[in-house]
Amino acid sequence: MANFGSDNTSGVHPTIVESIVAASAGAAPAYGADDLTRSVESKLSALFECDVTVLLVGTGTAANCIGLATLCPSVGGIFTHAEAHIVNDESTAPELYTGGARQFTVGGDDAKPDLEELEQKIEVSGARGVHSVKPSVISISNLTELGARFSPDETAAYSELAKSRGMKLFMDGARFANAVAGSSDSPADLTWRAGVDALSFGATKNGAMAAEALVFFNPDEAMLAEFHRKRGGHLWSKHRYLAAQFDAYLEDDLWLDLARMSNVNMARLRDGILSSHNASILAGGDGNELFITFKEGVAESLLQRGHMFYAWPSLPNAYRLVTSFTTTAMEIDEFIDDLK
Ligand SMILES: Cc1ncc(COP(=O)(O)O)c(C=O)c1O
Structure with a gap:
């Protein structure tokens, strides 16, 4: 997950x-x-x-x-x-x-x-x-x-x-x-x-x-x-x-390579989210942080499946997703499959 x-x-x-x-x-x-x-x-x-x-x-x-x-x-x-x-x-x-x-x-x-x-x-x-x-x-x-x-x-x-x-x-x-x-x-x-x-x-x-x-x-x-x-x-x-x-x-x-990996992971995640009808982007995406909102019930269902992300209270119905250099393409793809 x-x-x-x-x-x-x-x-x-x-x-x-x-x-x-x-x-x-x-x-x-x-x-x-x-x-x-x-x-x-x-x-x-x-x-x-x-x-x-x-x-x-x-x-x-x-x-x-x-x-x-x-x-x-x-x-x-x-x-x-x-x-x-x-x-x-x-x-x-x-x-x-x-x-x-x-x-x-x-x-x-x-x-x-x-x-x-x-x-x-x-x-x-x-x-x-x-x-x-x-x-x-x-x-x-x-x-x-x-x-x-x-x-x-x-x-x-x-x-x-x-x-x-x-x-x-x-x-x-x-x-x-x-x-x-x-x-x-x-x-x-x-x-x-x-x-x-x-x-x-x-x-x-x-x-x-x-x-x-x-x-x-x-x-x-x-x-x-x-x-x-x-x-x-x-x-x-x-x-x-x-x-x-x-x-x-x-x-x-090394610092730049790791940050690039992290940003590339975010780009993959962002593209996946854009291709889904169950979430939309509110903010972020310039680096490794993205703020999104889900259709009703979707966040709960993803969390129940074991995916991990947090609510971001300062934006309405928002959640923050963060990638790092250790995020894998498989993790992202599984998340996007489940989101869809
Ligand atoms: C914008 C920002 N500044 C600074 C920090 C550093 O915080 P910490 O004291 O937890 O290392 C963080 C960590 O979450 C952060 O997001």
Whole structure:
């Protein structure tokens, strides 16, 4: 039966397991002073075509919150879409890490923050000087929480707004690999060249065991992040095991190959759904997430047969289907047969 519950249900890619095993031979300096960590830093600088500062952590929540805490003061405001992971799925970690910064949400199709609404909210929230919240960060997710990809131009529009108000632009890239794999633009074009200040670059959903890279495009800002990581308990002593995962992930574009597989699986699933009369597509499909609605009773019957996917409460009668690099064509075809 098909498992479209989440890309977090996928396993660890064998190359990454092998890299962890290889890193176990002998001793290595702790807390990121090891050679593998240096290798990850230089690979990420090459990938992004600029000198980046990198902090490796074990969860996406940690990467997002350390990044936000670095860019946003405790008296600041973070402006994002109402569907954002940092709003709905990270408990009060953003508030904890930032020391109390407030999140403001706006609407927008495909979970892309509506620019006009964003501008208005920023105006209003900062209008009362010291009595109000200091607008500090705009945060977008690429892919978005509704499975859409941002083009460099779209991202640049958020950056222009942010820069015009002295704010920073943060990108939650838990599925950045899927966004890159579905685009003809380079990682640099999708981030710093479009004005992104910091990115959480995910690996866990796409083949790693637990590894995310918080990438700063301005090294001056990153020093503070080091303190936030330590303070938040996310500086691993045996850091080389985080680095071993990322090193293998970046080697020979494994990250991109896995994301491409995941996106190809989604394309097959989407085509199957389009050919059926029992479901229709509501959103997503740019990467590895799709949001659909079923004819009455169909979802229940598929779930009873053992297929796995979740309801998505923010859209009417919606369900989210997610593919990964471990999804098989057979799983997809069985699901589509049963759907039909
Ligand atoms: C958009 C987005 N950001 C971040 C994360 C990372 O979350 P976690 O802390 O569970 O690794 C996820 C995982 O579901 C996500 O979907």
